[in-house]
Amino acid sequence: MRCVKLQKKDEFCVLLFSSVHYVFRAEKALREAGIRVETITAPRELTSDCGVALLLKQTDSERALSLLKENKIPLVSVSPYKS
Amino acid sequence: MEIYLDNAATSHKKPKEVIEKVMEYLKETSCNPGRSAYPLAVKAGRLLFDIREKLASFFGVDEPTRLVFTRNATEAINLFLRGFLSPGSKVLTTSMEHNAVMRTLSALSEERNVRFEKIWGDGRGVLEPAQFREALRKEKYDLVVVNHMSNVSGTLAPLEEICSLCADMGVPVLVDVAQSAGTVLVKMPSEGDVAFAFTGHKSLMAIQGVGGLIFNNDSLGKRVKPLITGGTGSLSSKEVQPDFLPDKLESGTLPMPAIVALGAAIDFINSTGLGKMENHKRRLTRSLIKGLSEIEKVTLYGTKDERQVGVVSFTLKGMTTSEAGDKLSSAGVYCRVGLHCAPSAHRTLGTYPDGTIRFSVGYFNTEEDVRLAVDEVRKIAEKR
Known part of the structure; x- marks a missing residue:
């Protein structure tokens, strides 16, 4: 697992965005709401596009998605993360 | 002396805070933002995001994706005029414009049969809203281009009134704020379709190499075609340009040292x-x-x-x-x-x-x- 701040025992999901601008906007919004996220290289198994994605705990995903909606941050996909 | x-x-000179921030960026970060996930690239990406947000807010725009970075105001003006005007478009402009506008309109007149007319200022460089009202009543224009502050006489155009008139008539406006941004309060109108073209190195007090275009609504930005196309760090699997802002209009590596300077300059202006x-x-x-x-x-x-x-x-x-x-x-x-x-x-x-x-x-x-x-x-x- 490349994630150092998040715990190994947790299950993770990956948020993909169309633009890196939205990645950093989402990162800011989620961190301000107390959700721990990590910026990772967009996983090749999820997308062939280069760029970055956000990693967070599965248990935080529902709250995160609702925050993204609230902040009008468009999301491409949310997928389970395989370490 | x-x-x-x-x-x-x-x-x-430039504020020392601006120079220090650029030096710090060059020494400690100096990475391509948004293309990778290693810590320095992420740091650069966050910096770019924060500066875009700060600058959009400086102009009174709450959606930072509507701000597109360019090299300078001239490039921003070219981007808008070349990306927005179609063959046969009709433009109303003024006699107080810089050649950034006039030469681009003249070139488009040759290339696309774009037609333009000038409202003439008086002997002091003053433009009256009534002149715009009359011209807009007489003829249907596709765009109004106006210089907010003359680089020759320092005369301010009555921007609020012009934008309000254009909003009422449904005509988009491109405003050259190269001289006025950082000199006087330059706030984006909420009504109508308005774009500002700015530069960072004049009264905004950043270094040379960065300017931009900012829109007051998403649909106006969507109507502008890119001046250049290329890598954006997004949708890399596709060989067509992304259709969303700012990526659509912002290809290639951005001038991050100049952008960082602009961020520090806005902090300097806000704190002063x-x-x-x-x-x-x-x-x-x-x-x-x-x-x-x-x-x-x-x-x-x-x-x-x-x-x-x-x-x-x-x-x-x-x-x-x-x-x-x-x-x-x-x-x-x-x-x-x-x-x-x-x-x-x-x-x-x-x-x-x-x-x-x-x-x-x-x-x-x-x-x-x-x-x-x-x-x-x-x-x-x-x-x-």
């Missing part, structure tokens, strides 16, 4: 207070006008009232502007003489083709600078 009065060309900076420049402008008007051989141009900020243009009887410029330069007074890339503005003021001697003040100029510069003009005038 060295007195810099060419701030309309570029601000000098734009109003305080504007008042300082207005005081210096008044002192220049007063001092120069007391010299017999000086002819001053512009409104010489609150509609004129930061820029004072004049001529000296019996001397070309180039001769005056050389004499002032030898005396250590640095200014720009000639046509200032705005021939129509000089025709408006009646100073074409010799142009004017232009003194333009910045936040770091002092009353002493003004006094000394006026003294040098007096000496030169009296020697003739």
